[in-house]
Amino acid sequence: MTTTDPQHIAGEIAQQLESAWNAADGAAFGAPFTDDADFVAIRGDHHRTREAIAHGHQAIFDSIYKGSVLRHEVAQARALTHDVLLVHLLSTLTSPGGPLAGTHQSFASMVLVQTPAGWRIAAFHNTLIAPPRG
């Protein structure tokens, strides 16, 4: 694996997000995003900028997702161009309380762009995986 391997790059970013979530650290969660990143959360709400993403996550770490544990798995990573990667993450969240008490899975699309500072997340979009139709 080299630093140009999509799976490897995706894995490092996924690990950063996972560690930040599990440390309940909003600033660390925001760190891998670009300044002007877009984030669409599971309720279809759209957040813009790293700062808003960091603050918004700190707020949920301190409230509805307090004590929760997240695990990320890179489901797919591929290059769209030489400086843009498309990544899909399968996430498993275990939360002691809040609207997602228990264990739930979500599926995210993440767009990474190469910047002078390294690969950063320009766009993140996350959707809860629904149970099979009854």
Added chain:
Amino acid sequence: MTTTDPQHIAGEIAQQLESAWNAADGAAFGAPFTDDADFVAIRGDHHRTREAIAHGHQAIFDSIYKGSVLRHEVAQARALTHDVLLVHLLSTLTSPGGPLAGTHQSFASMVLVQTPAGWRIAAFHNTLIAPPRG
């Protein structure tokens, strides 16, 4: 507006998807996607390739979304690089039946890439907009 204007490019693609949906034409819906496109639908299910996207949409046009009407609004369109655009769509679906009978809104992220044939959708991810928390 020129053909390099993100809002204009996004609007044309959004219109193609909307027209194809309203004509219940799966092949036309698939047409603006790249061969190897990724599509994440509202239940968190991941579909790959234009062919699968076209067939999957034909199946829902003929069943749960039969007679439904979709309207797309480009909420945001911006260039990530010179050949990749990030687009957000606000969609309003009115369906006479099925699991989404009535009117619902969703919010999608769409990644467009420039190809020799023009701009194509490399990735689409759609999430239902949840009602405000009670």
